[in-house]
């Protein structure tokens with residue numbers, strides 16, 4: 001089992017959103033904090049998460065070093081940590097403990113589907129690294145028919161002006177004159193990439209939803225806007241592909 005590191009009491013409480021370090025010092029000065037049952041009057045002590053019991057006003061405060069959530073991002077919400085006018089994906093995670101969470105990669109405002117939210121920078125970096133080639137699977141609806149020539153172009157790789165995409169994997173789910181339904185797997189994650197790829201073959205994406213990212217799959221029990229903590233199994237799979245060899 002991983003050994004827990006000690007950290008300063010004020011950092012412990014600041015990480016768990018009990019205020020700024022100076023606000024916490026004030027709470028401590030007022031004698032509202034106990035560690036292992038003893039009232040503490042100085043921020044200058046270290047505690048070990050999971051070993052020492054910290055309370056604020058008698059309520060025990062557990063410590064989360066890392067948090068991992070899977071969100072089914074709804075349309076209309078931005079993939080940012082804060083925004084002056086729009087609801088963000090972090091606003092969707094109502095019972096988060098940490099204040100330093102961020103989305104791993106971005107989905108457009110009108111895109112729905114799988115988004116990993118965490119504060120694990122090393123994992124995020126590895127998942128987004130172009131070198132790791134993590135597969136991202138999207139369900140796309142496009143405004144017209146989809147023929148074999150378009151499929152072959154996307155499977156070869158198309159030029160988006162500033163770069164040529166890696167070959168995509170295309171599954172045609174439904175074809176129609178007005179609307180076609182396509183599953184597309186890509187290994188990169190450039191700005192508006194899926195929409196730009198379909199544009200490159202003459203089609204507009206009218207609906208886009210991410211279904212998976214590497215081993216992490218969208219949980220169909222989650223309605224748009226719903227989220228949950230990753231299971232041990234999901235977390236283990238992500239660690240396996242992202243931790244350094």
Ligand code: URA
Pocket residue numbers: 106107108109111191192193194195196208
């Ligand atoms: N590609 C896009 O065009 N938009 C997204 O949100 C994700 C991938």
